[in-house]
Amino acid sequence: MVQSENILKVENLYVSYDNVNIVRNISFDLKKQEFLGIVGESGCGKTTLLRALMMLKRRGNSMKGRLLFQGKDLTKFSEEELRILRGEGISMIPQNAFAAMDSTKTISSFFHETVQMHSSQKVARKDSDRLASDLMKKLLLQDTERILKSYPFELSGGMCQRVMIAAAMLNSPKLILGDEPTSALDVTSQLQVIRELELLKREYDISMIMISHNVGVISRIADTIAIMYGGRMVEYGTRDDIIKDSVHPYTKALLAAVPDREGNISKGLPGLPPVFEEGMSSCPFAPRCAYCQKRCETQLPEDVTLGGRHRVQCFRAKELQNGTA
Numbered sequence: 001m002v003q004s005e006n007i008l009k010v011e012n013l014y015v016s017y018d019n020v021n022i023v024r025n026i027s028f029d030l031k032k033q034e035f036l037g038i039v040g041e042s043g044c045g046k047t048t049l050l051r052a053l054m055m056l057k058r059r060g061n062s063m064k065g066r067l068l069f070q071g072k073d074l075t076k077f078s079e080e081e082l083r084i085l086r087g088e089g090i091s092m093i094p095q096n097a098f099a100a101m102d103s104t105k106t107i108s109s110f111f112h113e114t115v116q117m118h119s120s121q122k123v124a125r126k127d128s129d130r131l132a133s134d135l136m137k138k139l140l141l142q143d144t145e146r147i148l149k150s151y152p153f154e155l156s157g158g159m160c161q162r163v164m165i166a167a168a169m170l171n172s173p174k175l176i177l178g179d180e181p182t183s184a185l186d187v188t189s190q191l192q193v194i195r196e197l198e199l200l201k202r203e204y205d206i207s208m209i210m211i212s213h214n215v216g217v218i219s220r221i222a223d224t225i226a227i228m229y230g231g232r233m234v235e236y237g238t239r240d241d242i243i244k245d246s247v248h249p250y251t252k253a254l255l256a257a258v259p260d261r262e263g264n265i266s267k268g269l270p271g272l273p274p275v276f277e278e279g280m281s282s283c284p285f286a287p288r289c290a291y292c293q294k295r296c297e298t299q300l301p302e303d304v305t306l307g308g309r310h311r312v313q314c315f316r317a318k319e320l321q322n323g324t325a
Contacts, residue, residue, distance in 0.1 A: 006068075007032045007174055007207050008053070013065035015045075015052045020276050022048045024231040026065075030175070030207055037222030038211040039254060043273045045231035046211040050177050053209065054090055055082050070174070087118020087171035093181045097164035101152040107163060108132070108148040114167050128170075135166045138203070139196050158189025165196055169204070176200070178210035182217055190217070197221055215258055219243050224309065227251045230274045230284025237310035247312045247320045249289045283315070291316050291325050 008030040015023035023045045030036055038046050052063055055074050067074040069089060077085060086092075094100045101110055108125070111132040115123050123131075133144040141147065141162055152160055161181060168176050178197070182190040198221055200206060212218050218225060225242040227235040227250060235248040246252055253269040271288040274280070283289070286296040295315060304317040312320075319325035 005032050006030065007034075007070060008209075009066070009068040010053075011066040011068070013049075013052065013063070013067065015048050015061070015063050017058070018060045019062075020278055021280070022231050022276055023052060024280070026231075026233055028226065028233065028236060030209065032174075033201075033205060033207055034224060035201055035208045035210070035222050036224045036226060037218030038209065038226045038228055039213070039215055039218050040211075040228035041213070041273050044228045046228050047179060048231075049228070050092070050179055050209065050211055053177060054086060054092060083118060084120050087114070087173065088120065089173055090175045090177065091118070091168040091171065091173040092177045092179060093161075093164055093168050095180045096184050097160040097181075098152050098157060100164065101160065103152050105151070106148065107150055107152070107155075110152075110163075111148070111167060111170060115170050119171055131170060132166060135169055136163070139166055139169075139199060141166065156189070158185050158192055161185060161189065161193055162196055165193070165200070169200070169206075174206060176206055176208045178208060178212075180212050181210070183213065194220060215243075215254055227254065230280070231276065232284065232313060234285065234313045235311070237306075238308065241306075241308070241310040245310070245321075247306065247310075247317055248285075248314050249291055249320070250285050253288075283313075291320065 006029045011027050013023055013026045014021050026049065040046055053067065055077065063075065074085070108129055112125050112128040115128045115131065129148055132148065136144045136147065139162065147155070147163065155163065182193050185193060194217060200208070201221060210218065219239060222239055225237065225239055226233045227242065227248060229250050235242060235246060235251045242251060246255060257268055259265045269288060274284045281300055282298055283296040283301055286292045289296065293315065301313045301315050303311045303313055305311045306317065306321055314320065316325050
């Protein structure tokens with residue numbers, strides 16, 4: 001059950017590359033044991049947001065706003081504090097686990113380096129092996145002794161991804177970030193990974209933020225869903241708010257693109273996501289929106305609260321909600 005206390009609070013977050021904002025004025029709260037799913041097309045700023053939450057910066061990258069993790073502002077952390085945070089506080093499951101591992105080192109070495117790099121304490125190799133083996137067994141991975149002795153290329157893609165989930169849990173973090181952890185897998189392996197994420201949700205005292213193109217995956221495991229477009233959260237709410245009572249035209253288009261039970265697929269959404277540039281001051285979805293008005297092309301909509309945690313960035317939100325648009 002989701003508890004009420006916030007573990008993460010994001011306030012007016014902007015992330016830019018070479019002075020162009022990619023993440024634009026994002027605010028949300030994440031409660032303890034809550035799973036937030038973030039959905040959107042490629043190029044909407046999802047991965048940039050996730051990297052910002054880990055305080056990972058690249059050349060030309062800047063950030064403003066507040067990131068409060070367990071009440072502490074991450075933007076004020078030292079590099080040493082961030083090193084510990086990225087293990088004992090927040091950890092990440094990458095999109096491609098095999099690419100994230102060193103193919104010249106065993107899985108045992110990978111686990112040991114992970115726990116050593118992001119822990120405040122020294123851990124012996126035998127102890128990290130024991131911790132990793134116990135955790136893999138809890139995550140329903142079999143023959144853990146063989147896995148520890150294996151190299152990444154000796155494991156399947158699905159197995160590598162499930163090992164990465166275990167590695168993300170190794171330092172007992174409070175928040176896990178998932179960067180499309182199922183997108184590089186076949187359908188069977190995706191199901192295995194989803195089941196393990198569901199197990200984490202049931203059995204461990206953690207919160208999670210997961211980004212994906214797959215609305216079906218997100219709707220299965222998320223308590224709350226955010227829809228990203230043009231670097232902004234254009235709709236945000238509970239799973240039912242988004243799946244059953246969505247309002248924003250972009251959210252509706254994403255849901256309509258999911259094949260139905262007979263396998264029928266919609267025509268899709270014409271056009272492409274916006275190109276990020278300086279001075280983006282209009283609704284980013286306006287060029288593709290069937291409900292676009294003149295002001296949508298010249299003004300930027302702010303949040304409209306529709307009840308509870310459900311909010312939408314659309315000038316016509318109320319009309320769309322009551323069916324009068």
